[in-house]
């Protein structure tokens with residue numbers, strides 16, 4: 084293994100160690116990479132408990148009434164501001180503290196219920212949903228997850244009502260995708276009573292309107308010359324807090340206030356440290372897991388709006404003496420949007436349920452959800468834009484705004500390329516380590532090593548041969564379940580082959596990683612869709628509904644997803660990767676020379 088590969092391996096291992104300390108149950112996505120179908124986590128399809136459904140329904144009714152009366156997404160975009168009356172209204176409905184415990188004034192909702200709320204906002208206004216995400220999904224999340232009782236008592240009551248607002252500040256000039264490269268410094272004072280923070284943050288949503296910011300900065304590691312990231316609660320009234328740019332002009336989600344600020348010798352009391360000292364990256368990554376789940380919910384809402392708009396136009400606009408909906412190339416787009424919207428909702432629900440059920444290891448699934456839903460939404464908006472033709476291009480319709488707004492999704496909270504590589508590498512780590520065991524033993528045989536290698540080899544081999552059982556309850560889904568099982572087996576075989584073929588260099592081979600991650604994402608999406616169809620058929624049956632619900636869009640999703648998976652796996656051996664790399668290298672080097 085060369086130095087670079089060793090460093091990448093270490094980074095991945097550190098990322099996992101950062102997140103999880105104890106032994107955990109095998110997560111669903113990691114199971115896929117080992118050829119297993121960990122059905123308990125995904126089947127039966129999760130439902131909001133009956134006791135909570137009434138409260139959620141009431142909240143959704145209140146929210147819809149409020150949004151219908153008071154939310155004007157076009158005006159928010161034009162004014163590049165979310166009016167205080169909207170923020171107050173969201174606070175009154177409880178949206179700004181939806182998952183906070185009731186003892187601190189929150190609604191105590193589960194993540195699944197919270198996702199339904201965010202979906203409703205995401206249907207109407209991306210600025211507002213990003214604002215809510217920045218405040219609640221990530222802004223006050225560190226406080227909710229890692230705060231002490233005293234910290235929560237002190238800060239939460241005003242934050243959960245929206246009287247005060249929160250923000251999450253990780254990004255800096257040198258720490259964008261490379262989030263661990265935070266440069267902001269936090270030096271402990273000599274008497275140990277506080278930390279002195281220095282540095283700048285940029286691209287921070289809500290920075291200029293927040294009363295509490297979760298700020299990541301480097302603290303010294305005791306007994307060494309190293310530093311590690313720690314999370315702090317910072318307030319803008321602290322002397323030395325300087326707002327450099329309150330609202331950076333931008334392409335979309337214009338209603339949000341995205342800012343830059345500097346901390347110059349800001350004294351932050353030690354009582355404002357969130358979570359353990361030096362564990363700020365764990366705090367940040369855990370917080371982002373929650374953010375990515377509500378990201379999925381907002382994208383689902385926006386995709387449903389795309390479907391409504393597409394259907395409305397396709398049924399009314401006539402050309403060539405036909406409605407647009409009579410043309411197959413328009414039908415194709417509508418069918419795809421419907422299929423994707425169904426899958427996005429299913430994936431969001433299943434992922435949120437992982438959090439609610441206390442599964443510790445869901446970082447792969449939240450990354451998959453974020454990449455999958457943001458990419459699909461981009462396609463949905465592009466399709467509905469096309470269906471509207473020239474009219475989509477004008478600002479009296481919401482489509483150009485939706486297009487501008489959706490573009491941030493593929494960049495924010497982890498650029499999709501970074502997450503794609505992460506999904507493949509973290510997923511492959513399990514089988515990769517088993518292969519390493521086998522390989523190392525073959526090179527240096529020992530009795531103990533041989534038995535471990537034998538176990539690892541048997542494990543790899545059986546996962547490659549056996550088709551995992553996908554236990555659906557509805558008879559009519561058995562064939563699709565078997566297809567999914569076979570695809571998981573084929574995926575596992577392809578992952579093993581890639582690991583054996585490329586060995587350590589695979590850590591740098593992002594074109595291979597992308598196909599593996601894409602196949603894994605579609606396997607997860609198909610699983611969620613199958614589970615949802617199964618749940619809906621069973622539910623209808625239990626309620627005496629003899630007619631099966633219409634699942635034509637969901638079935639289309641499964642067909643298209645299975646086809647994509649086969650394509651991704653075939654691309655592992657039949658591709659243009661060498662030519663792609665050569666062409667890019669030629670451009671990059673000629674540009675450098677110029």
Ligand SMILES: Cc1cc2nc3c(=O)[nH]c(=O)nc-3n(C[C@H](O)[C@H](O)[C@H](O)COP(=O)(O)OP(=O)(O)OC[C@H]3O[C@@H](n4cnc5c(N)ncnc54)[C@H](O)[C@@H]3O)c2cc1C
Nearest residue numbers: 251252253254259260286287288341494495496497498500
């Ligand atoms: C409107 C908006 C709101 C934001 N809100 C917040 C916030 O509230 N809090 C916060 O902390 N941050 C926030 N951000 C920052 C956001 O999370 C970062 O922009 C994002 O993480 C990407 O970092 P970067 O912009 O520095 O891009 P870079 O790191 O420079 O990356 C640029 C591009 O390079 C590619 N790339 C980078 N690394 C790799 C890799 N390893 N492999 C392959 N390709 C790669 C990707 O295509 C990426 O899009 C916000 C950003 C925007 C635009």
